Amino acid sequence: MVYYVRFLKTPRIQKGSITALICITTDLGDAFLAEDADLVLTVEKDKEVVYKSQIKWNAYNRELPITLGPLPVHLIKTLVLKVDAEAEPPSKSKSISEPDLSSSIPLIVGAISAPFGPQNTPAAKLVQRTINAPEAVKLQVWEETGNSIARHIWDAGLATVVYLGETLQRMSQDVKRNKATKSPLPALEKVLTTSRSSVIQVVELGAGCGIVGIGLAQMLSNCSVLLTDLPEVEEIITRNINETRPANVSSVRYQNLDWEQPPDDLCSQPIALILVSDCTYNADSLPVLVSCLDRLVRTSPEAIILVSLKRRHESETVFFDLMRSAGFRSVQDSMELPSEHGQVDEIEFYCYSRDVRV
Ligand SMILES: C[S@@+](CC[C@H](N)C(=O)[O-])C[C@H]1O[C@@H](n2cnc3c(N)ncnc32)[C@H](O)[C@@H]1O
Structure with missing residues (x-):
């Protein structure tokens, strides 16, 4: 089962720090990742990395609060937060008939938030997924953070x-x-x-x-x-x-x-x-x-x-x-x-x- 990083609370800047609440769950949202995982948190401003940190998801977690900061004043701008599994060795997806032509689908699919600004307003309830398809095709797809069946990726x-x-x-x-x-x-x-x-x-x-x-x-x-x-x-x-x-x-x-x-x-x-x-x-x-x-x-x-x-x-x-x-x-x-x-x-x-x- 693939697991998806979900924002239960989308990121915002509160008192100079970025806060968010995430979980790592299945497409149906019916189970949480039950193994430890190291996550990399990357903050970007105008597509440039301005802050990086790490956090651990424990096997027994149901949700995980994120707090990053306090940020230097010059970084309190419109930002984006990425949450990814730390470079785990990619598991191979494999077509039974052609095992050696596979590309990788990770166990944990990372999340990129919508932009959030300095005014304490949370990012829109959206998340962008990046899928590395074969032939170096990078597919980026938005989905909603809620539980709608139709408006997220399966x-x-x-x-x-x-x-x-x-x-x-x-x-x-x-x-x-x-x-x-x-x-x-x-x-x-x-x-x-x-x-x-x-x-x-x-x-x-x-x-x-x-x-x-x-x-x-x-x-x-x-x-x-x-x-x-x-x-x-x-x-x-x-x-x-x-x-x-x-x-x-x-x-x-x-x-x-x-x-x-x-x-x-x-x-x-x-x-x-x-x-x-x-x-x-x-x-x-x-x-x-x-x-x-x-x-x-x-x-x-x-x-x-x-x-x-x-x-x-x-x-x-x-x-x-x-x-x-x-x-x-x-x-x-x-x-x-x-x-x-x-x-x-x-x-x-x-x-x-x-x-x-x-
Ligand atoms: C589980 S989602 C799959 C979405 C997408 N194909 C994927 O793989 O990520 C099932 C989709 O079928 C659509 N659906 C269900 N009943 C439908 C109907 N009667 N007419 C058209 N679409 C319908 C839902 O709105 C939903 O987007």
């Missing part, structure tokens, strides 16, 4: 960005070596191939903060990504879209889309790839999710669907039955994420396409 989203990056990396290495490596999800590689002249249309359902679709648009040229979700994510996802730098001839935009009422005219061009990450946790919404996928693929019969998930309940297996009944067939792969005490956690990937016999 493990499968994090893993999917790295998985897509690794797939693209392997494909480009194959081109350089003039050699085809066996692909775990050949239909996905076919869609992602860069030797195509037209811009591919990608739609993400339940995009949350937009980590997956934005990550793809940053890593893949010639793609048009439409992120969709319920209206509650519009503000955070728009912030992330505005700060992204898509690859050559790629673009990202957002549209509200409720799985219960997908519009018939979502894209003017046929959709090539539909992304669905960590959206199968709620068994009640699975019938509408599958019926939405079915409707999208009826208008774009060549589309493939990449579903990524972390198993949370037995009830999620209904998803696979519903997909089968709707005439979809899948090919599967998986990736390991680091977990406490040297253990690993699994993220599953299913690449669905319409069974031509249906």
Whole structure:
């Protein structure tokens, strides 16, 4: 299980010192990191480090107060606080089929605060995550500090960005070596191939903060990504879209889309790839999710669907039955994420396409 540094109280300057309250918890917020960790606290002003300190998270902690200072008067300006795990040896995320092409997802995902100023007002209730995707792509995504399901990053989203990056990396290495490596999800590689002249249309359902679709648009040229979700994510996802730098001839935009009422005219061009990450946790919404996928693929019969998930309940297996009944067939792969005490956690990937016999 990956753990995320969360601000329970965002940083502020009080009586000349920076104060904040953090915890280190899972994406669901249902468990705290139960091992000791050394954390590095970095204060930046205009992207320059002006103060650095360390603090220890103990295995029994549920929260950890931070106090830095008193700061010299010339530093009482608009600042940003970063909280990161001390350079732990990066655990390797690993695709079962290609173990040596992995990049690192740390056990503890650090946090960067929104700016806070000298007037004792706390930073906005936001946190920025930095994801080091393959090919030196640095993805920066804002999420909220609260407990909203939609407005923060989930493990499968994090893993999917790295998985897509690794797939693209392997494909480009194959081109350089003039050699085809066996692909775990050949239909996905076919869609992602860069030797195509037209811009591919990608739609993400339940995009949350937009980590997956934005990550793809940053890593893949010639793609048009439409992120969709319920209206509650519009503000955070728009912030992330505005700060992204898509690859050559790629673009990202957002549209509200409720799985219960997908519009018939979502894209003017046929959709090539539909992304669905960590959206199968709620068994009640699975019938509408599958019926939405079915409707999208009826208008774009060549589309493939990449579903990524972390198993949370037995009830999620209904998803696979519903997909089968709707005439979809899948090919599967998986990736390991680091977990406490040297253990690993699994993220599953299913690449669905319409069974031509249906
Ligand atoms: C667990 S979050 C995953 C977010 C993101 N894909 C990730 O991996 O970080 C599930 C997302 O599904 C969205 N969702 C749930 N029900 C939905 C519906 N009926 N229509 C559209 N989106 C929905 C939620 O708003 C939420 O953003």
